Amino acid sequence: MNFLPEEIEQYAEQFTSSEPKLLADLNRFTHGNVLQSRMISGHLQGRVISMLSKMIRPKTVVEVGTYTGYSALCWAEGLVDGGVVHTIEIDDELEPKIRKFINQSEFTNRIELHIADAMKKLNELEGPFDIVFLDADKSNYSNYLALVMDKVRPGGYIVADNVLWSGKVTESIEEMDPDTKALYEYAQMVHSDTRLENVLLPIRDGLLIARKIV
Structure with a gap:
């Protein structure tokens, strides 16, 4: 869901740098060939991700939830020399689609795709992490945070997508479905962590962008 009126979103995109051609092609491919295409980050959010990466200049980015690879390519835009994006996807049927576009990009050797269970892979990956991006199963956001917290460097970032969940997070707790409640609890967990x-x-x-202070 997008909370901006359509005309405001169009205005925002009008004055936002264009997405690279490969990402535009990936966007069209995803909408034409992949189920639940609304999951793709898209132009405006993709440029926000790219800008964050270029500001932070990460060496190691860990992404939980690749989908078709759009956001992984955006995070890769700001990597320092020798930097890498580790992107984790549980759905092996998406692998050919992801690799198709990663292999066409300038970041072929800088994005490592892991078809794996995210909890297991996060345990295996060694820190320090500069950025962690959560965009997978919402029920596990708090578990992912607990797993990566000690591996994120001081000054590093944890970014979580879909934290408004179509506005359902504003419902009373009694009315929340499990995913909505999990996202609400994740936001509380982040907000209360000193x-x-x-x-x-x-x-x-x-x-939801969180910076690790210590």
Whole structure:
């Protein structure tokens, strides 16, 4: 869900740098060939991700939930020399589609795709991480945070997508479905952690950006 009126979103995109051609092609491919295409980050959020990466200049990015690879390619845009994006996807049927576009990009050797269970892979990956991006099963966001917290460097970032969940997070707790409740609890967990400072941006379906202070 997008919370901006359509004309405001169009205006925002008008004055946002264009997405690279490969990403535009990937966007069209995803909408034409992949189920649940609304899951793709898309132009505006993709440029936000790219800008964050270029500001932070990460060496190691860990992404939980690849989908078709759009956001992984955006995070790769700001990598320092020798940097890498580790992107984790559980759905092996998406692998050919992901690799098709990664292999066409300039980041072929800088994006490592892991078809794996995210909890297991996060345990295996060694830190320090500069950025962790959560965009997978919402019920596990808090578990993912607990797994990566000690591996994120001081000054590093944890970014979570879909934290507004079509506005359902504003319902009473008694009315929340399990995923909505999990996202609400994740936001509470981040907001109450004294090791973090955070801001929730109402972009697309909500991005919660947390910076690890210590």
